[in-house]
Amino acid sequence: MTHSKRRVTPSVRLLRWLYLVGVICFALGVVLQVFFAGAALLVNPDYLNTHRILGNTVALLPVPMLILAMLARMPHRTTLLTVLLTLVTALQYAFLWGVTDIGLPVWFRAFHAVNAIVMFVLAERLARTSWKLLRGPQVE
Numbered sequence: 001m002t003h004s005k006r007r008v009t010p011s012v013r014l015l016r017w018l019y020l021v022g023v024i025c026f027a028l029g030v031v032l033q034v035f036f037a038g039a040a041l042l043v044n045p046d047y048l049n050t051h052r053i054l055g056n057t058v059a060l061l062p063v064p065m066l067i068l069a070m071l072a073r074m075p076h077r078t079t080l081l082t083v084l085l086t087l088v089t090a091l092q093y094a095f096l097w098g099v100t101d102i103g104l105p106v107w108f109r110a111f112h113a114v115n116a117i118v119m120f121v122l123a124e125r126l127a128r129t130s131w132k133l134l135r136g137p138q139v140e
């Protein structure tokens, strides 16, 4: 069976742009989070509050991104990786507050910091993919 390629509509293209903006904001948010964590440790502990507030905001982003990925008919792989981004982001809370409850040693909490790398790499990949999609032929 052959699939004929259809041109994407301007509204799908707009949604793809919004997705790209969302994923870039997410990646920049992760960098800022690492900055504020460092500032809390090295400059002033008050920065931890900024880290908490920004963190709770950045952590919400994958949800609208996932909705956008579906509405913008992104490739399945991209949508699945956005699901993964949502799960990896949720892990930030699990590492902070869940590790001892499930019997893991307390040092597992430090994976909250390591996970920042995973979140950034994933967001960077998704940004590249959605950028390539917008630059390539506008078909689906």
Ligand code: HEM
Pocket (backbone or CB within 6 Å): 030, 033, 034, 037, 038, 048, 051, 052, 054, 055, 056, 058, 059, 092, 093, 096, 112, 113, 114, 115, 116, 119
């Ligand atoms: C170098 C990387 C990071 C370090 C060292 C770090 C460290 C911390 C620390 C020490 C806390 C406070 C825990 C407490 O209140 O006792 C915290 C809270 C938090 N962090 Fe991070 N963090 C890092 C990266 C991130 C990233 C990338 C995110 C992504 C969104 C994030 C999201 C959060 C959130 C949402 C909270 C508040 C949780 C709550 O209020 O329940 N952190 N972090």
